[in-house]
Amino acid sequence: MSISERKTREKQEMKALILNAAKDMFIQEGFEKTSLRKIADKIEYSPTTIYLYYKDKTEIFHELMEIGFSILLNRFSEDMKIVNPIDRLYALGETYITFALENSEYYDLMFITKNAMDKVHTADDWCSGKKTFMCLQNTVEDCIAQNQLKSKDPNTATLAFWAQVHGVVSLYIRDRMKMFPKESIKDIIYASTSSIFEMIKK
Amino acid sequence: MSISERKTREKQEMKALILNAAKDMFIQEGFEKTSLRKIADKIEYSPTTIYLYYKDKTEIFHELMEIGFSILLNRFSEDMKIVNPIDRLYALGETYITFALENSEYYDLMFITKNAMDKVHTADDWCSGKKTFMCLQNTVEDCIAQNQLKSKDPNTATLAFWAQVHGVVSLYIRDRMKMFPKESIKDIIYASTSSIFEMIKK
DNA sequence: TAAATAAAATTAACACTGTTAACTTAATAA
DNA sequence: TTATTAAGTTAACAGTGTTAATTTTATTTA
Structure with a gap:
């Protein structure tokens, strides 16, 4: 054998x-x-x-995507140990941005690249992808349960937070931030997110 | 002649x-x-x-991009007539999202597509692109000047607002919102943005 | 060990792609 | 009417993802 x-x-x-x-x-x-x-x-x-x-080129691509998600999930798992939901939420945001800036091509194919989701249907694909999302969603729900967020609706609050961090890093990765002073772009990225964070929490 | x-x-x-x-x-x-x-x-x-x-395929692409920006700039110009800065800011956000949802392929090549910015260097290219950005930036500055925003720094506030709307529509356009209830996605998009808006204003 | 079988890897080919150079056709100028 | 310029076409190049047929290598059987 x-x-x-x-x-x-x-x-x-x-x-x-x-x-x-x-x-x-x-x-x-x-x-x-x-x-x-x-x-x-x-x-x-x-x-x-x-x-x-x-099977084809996209299958290689999807396996790389899975690897990217498992890296991110790994880092998220550390943050999930934080007991206070609002602190946990902030940590997730920072981890997310840092991951995106350090592994921009992984981030690109995980969250930006076109047609990457085409053949993602079964629950088995996209598995760690869903898990990373659940980290965020559960944390937002915990925040709302403990009255730490101004928002009451988990769906809109989760999307709002995710959109914030995704928006800022995807504009950077796809080179749409030429109008900001080049030397301080990364500072502005972190600053804008944490300023929003200060406003959404109670 | x-x-x-x-x-x-x-x-x-x-x-x-x-x-x-x-x-x-x-x-x-x-x-x-x-x-x-x-x-x-x-x-x-x-x-x-x-x-x-x-000249080549990308030149066609860039001309389409310019058209997209002129459409958006046109719609922005209507909003710019609103005198109260904070109302103007809200209108710009709504116009931005609506444009993105109605003209998703234009939006895609304007703000998401890779390498689209490669040959954008001269001040003449990217002209109406910069103008649309200035609408947002000036409005944010007006808001701060009139003490209508919690944030004091124009750069981070402008990016934060832009990232919010870009984040939400680009996740939608590139099909990363499968975990949200399909029938109410568009509602959630508008809702999450306006909920953030309520929090950033004074 | 030698022949038969199964697996792994390769070559050839198809139908595409963006782009350049050479050639033909149509329109203008002398 | 001829010479010149512009407009459009065909042929070709080097590249792409992918499939089918073929060869090479490894394993199993006689």
């Missing part, structure tokens, strides 16, 4: 090899500019070999 | 013909999936003819 074990292990290693090469190129060049032939070149295999391990 | 006049007019008409065909396809299919050959097919010209009127 050890031969089939090795086989599955080798299959896993090959998938990892492809994924790793793809990751580097996605991060540097983006999804569209990264071709399967370039990935194949990098790992010194023929382009079609990739199809023996991944 | 009337022949050269006609020539320049015909050139303009041809550009408009291409742009119009491209617009429809961009709006329905997006930038990447719209090929020059398909555009050429639609207007019944050969693909290379397009190059006699536009």
Whole structure:
């Protein structure tokens, strides 16, 4: 039985090899500019070999997306230990922004890239994606339950907070902040979010 | 001198013909999936003819972006007549969201699409883009001057407000709101923004 | 160990893409 | 009417994702 074990292990290693090469190129060049032939070149295999391990290009993409979400979920898990809901909410926001600025290409394909959600249907896909969202939603609900937020409706409050942090980092990542002083952009990003935070809490 | 006049007019008409065909396809299919050959097919010209009127594919794209900004600027101009700064600010936010929901492909290429800003350098490009931003910035400054906002810093306040509306519509446009009840998404979008608005004003 | 089978990887090919160069057709000027 | 300029087309290049057929390699069976 050890031969089939090795086989599955080798299959896993090959998938990892492809994924790793793809990751580097996605991060540097983006999804569209990264071709399967370039990935194949990098790992010194023929382009079609990739199809023996991944159904198509988007499947590689989705696996990277899952990795991104598991990284973010990991960082969120630390914040979830904070007992006071409003402090927890603030920590989640800061973690979110820091993750986006440090892993902008991951963030890009998780929250911005077009058509990434096309084939996300089953509950199994998008799993850690939903979990990260639940961290935020539960925290907002806790805040409301403990009367720490001005808003009473969990849905609108969750979206408002998420939209705030997503808005600011996605404008930055997609290069729409040219009208702000370049040297202090990151400061402004954090400052604008924490100023909003001060206003939404009681 | 009337022949050269006609020539320049015909050139303009041809550009408009291409742009119009491209617009429809961009709006329905997006930038990447719209090929020059398909555009050429639609207007019944050969693909290379397009190059006699536009430098490359991105130049068509940028002209569409300019059109989008001029539409938005037009709607903003109406709001700018409102004398009370805080009312004006609220109107701008609502106009922004409505524009984004009604013209999502325009919005997409104006504020989300990757690399769209690559060749935007000169002050002449991006002109109405900057003007729309100035509407928001000036209004925020007016609000602060009249002590109608809790925030004192124009930069962070402007970004915070913009990020709020951009965040919410871009999550919607790029299909990241599957966890919200589908039938009431648009309501939640407007509700979350106006709830934030109530909190940032004095 | 040698032949048969299964798995892994490759080459060739298809139908696309944006873009350039060379050629043909139509319109203007001499 | 001929020479010149402009407009439009065809052919071609280098690239893309993907499929089918083929070869190479590894494993199993006789």
